[in-house]
Amino acid sequence: MENSNDITLPKETRLDPNKQLNPNQPLIISPEGKSYLITTAKWAHFIAIVGFVVIMLMVLGGIAALSLSSVVDDYQDFQAFQYYPFSMYVIGITYILSAVILFFPNYYLFNFTKKIKLGMTFDNQEHLNEGLKNLKKMTKFTGIVTIISLGLMLLVIPAMIISIGLL
Secondary structure, eight states: OOOHHHHHSSSSGGOOSOOOOOSSSOOOOOHHHHHHHHHHHHHHHHHHHHHHHHHHHHHHHHHHHHHHHHHHHHHTSTTTTTTTTSSSSHHHHHHHHHHHHHHHHHHHEEEEHHHHHHHHHHOOOOHHHHHHHHHHHHHHHHHHHHHHHHHHHHHHHHHHHHHHHHH
């Protein structure tokens, strides 16, 4: 009976258990793999550009909130503004800090696209390595921010439940 891995993998990708893997053997990117990397870089470029636009809008929204904070805080008696849980100042600072945090993975993604396109166009190993390095930086940064966010949620959610119980 065949191993379940043998069924799902195409014949050319199966590893021969008797063959030793050589880490010094150069990696060869097939034309199909090259096509996948180029397509990935094109879509990543689109995502990075949209990300930069969103970051710019967040910064502008943060600046607008900061500039309106004194006006809105003066009119807390109006019915529309009396239910704001935070001042506009806090909202503005939060928008700007979020934009700064989002800038870095977006920047790494943009650099990934540039380097991968150059590496694939000119068959340049250095550009390919730099592109993959930027992809690693982006995923590592995103992973760390995700872990921090999950940790903060684990702290904030019980605090909210406790504070609701005290009301």
